[in-house]
Amino acid sequence: MTRWGMVIDLDKCTGCGACIIACKEENNVPYVSADEAGQGRALSWMTIVSEVVGEYPNVRGKYVPRLCMHCDNPPCTKVCPVRATYLSDEGIVAQIYPRCIGCRYCMAACPYTVKVFNWYEPEWTEGMDRVHNPDVSLRTKGVVEKCTFCHHRLQKAREKVRLEGRDFVDGEYTTACADVCPTKAIMFGNLEDPNSQVSHLARSTRAFRLLEDLGTEPKVYYLAEGEKNA
């Protein structure tokens, strides 16, 4: 059994934003102008929610990288009128761009607000429009998109594993954000594999998930801050 999942160690996260950029480049996520971004139309599959915690003068910044939680009980897939989003057998919440009618019901239903919409025809800056990742399809205007756990990487890895007739090795399939994270705060792997790094960490006492009480069963785990200082 495979259930792909992620663990993000908030003690290690510096909020540098490398994951955001890596994701954007990996997945051909369109650029928007600063103006549009200011209006809340930025397209980003990975964002960092920053929060100021505490009362002055005892304040500190808190950074929580947020991406699609790939819930086991996803509120978004239930409401899609055309099955343009669904939960795959391996636990990835997938998007089918050519089928999406752009009603944005999944966006309204997602409690984590991680889905983004192509408000205009996608655009890239001069030069960047020639270096698209050939493994990821481009979207058109009017469809919803979001993190796919770099699903195209899974397809490649699966092909290799199948050819060599063996099982996945931990870390063989990983996402762009996890790859690039300078402090290795983001870890990715199979939550069902008892020996994988993520399944160990997901069982640690520091592990929690966002909005757990909604019962969405997210597969992105966070490791609470404070361990290092304790």
Add this chain to the structure above:
Amino acid sequence: MNQKLILALQIASLGAIWILVTFVGIWILNLLQLSNDLRDVPDATLAISIIAVPVFVTIAGVLTYVFVGLQKGKRST
């Protein structure tokens, strides 16, 4: 005015209603099959269909009843 042509048009429009109802029926059957194939929620889909299809059939039935009734009720001249 061509009485026969008008009658033919009236019957054709009534036929259109039944075509619409048939289309709705086929559509809902298609969705039912789809939900089964995709392992969605076929039972909920079935429940909705059981309510929806008869509604359309009844509406078309009432229209047909009125049309036939009005034709039968004409004065024989």
Add this chain to the structure above:
Amino acid sequence: MLERESTAGGTFLDRALLNPIEDTNRTFYYVVGALLLLFLVAVGMYAHQIWFGLGVTGMNQPMTWGFYIVNFVFFIGISHAGTLISAILRLSMAEWRRPITRMAEVITAIVLAIGGLHPIIDLGRPDRVMNVFTAGRLQSPLLWDVVSISAYFTASTVYLYIPLIPDIALLRDRGAKPQWLYAFLAWGWQGTPHQHKVLDRAINILMVMVIPIAVSVHTVISYIFSMTLQPGWHSTIFGPYFVVGAIFSGIGALLVVMIVFRKVFHFEAYLKEIHFAYLGNLLLLMSLLWFYFTFSEYLTGFFGHEPFEMKVFWYKFVGPYAPYFWAMVACNFFIPVVLLTFKKHHTIPKVLVSAIAVIIGMWLERLIIIVPTLANTHLADPVGIYIPSLVEWGLFLGGIVAFVLGFVLFSKFFPLISVWEIQEGRERSVKDVTERLQRYLPVHQQHA
């Protein structure tokens, strides 16, 4: 059975009702022209939106829904005026319904068509709308809507058409043009007793059927919101709350339409003060019911004090949406309750003011339900800001224009007040009601 064939022969008393059709004045064409022009502007704006994408609206992340969905819920709500009120009045044998039912039914058919188009306007890829038919999932609340709205639209169109048949035949017999259209639509009506029996029976079946369908429509629309996990939406009360709101705004719209067309077409002899007084009472009742539901909804949220729920709650009560919220309470509760409780004098102006207030208030209610929940996300995002764009305002106006245009065009071809039902009332009602009344009274008094 009384022979009811006075339509063709005898003195025709209801000439005034056919005036808009038979004596169309020039103003009509000017009005239609102006409305068409405005409508074309709206069509142009929609074309603009299709060309450039939904970016031309004020929507964004997290404000994924805006005016289009607000207006969708609003227009479908107005549509409950019609069929539901007309069906309830028919079912309860309210004799004063006779000059009202037709207009109510017309409102339903037109507004439903407009409202039903709104989700399509809202789509990012309207060219793929057929996916709903070929690849739809009946488990999605949006599909419930598609099914129930199409059922309601079919039922209410038929429910408008069938009681219209005798009037179409009347126009056919009076030589209204185009002749073939009236001959085609009259379905061979001659007013024989058998035909009347068939018609009465069909109307009876339809009016019983249309009530649950109408209730289902707005219940299902509320489910779009209440089936999600979002604070302010995830509420069990939403089904009936939306139905009450829909009937409420529907009566408001019906009253405005009645007062306007009474003035324009000089229907004063048919739509009397008593009709407005009775419908005003109904509006007052719905206003109280609306308040009850609103109170229950917010008190439950407040008492539990769940943090996410409270974010939305304060946003509405004292936050950026407070002006709209309190305007809604004033429009939906204080204004109608005060005006309609004391409406013995100046009935019609008071009813008109409260009806307009209710329409505005109910539109605000839809806005207040949809926007604040989207603005206040669960996580620590900045609060969303939604400023509708010119295109959205334009299409809102376009929706209203389409409604007025549809109504005006209908009035050119068909009578806005049911002629045969008025005649039937004149010929039979007094006798029927007297007989009915005698059946209510205690038996011994009859011998006294």
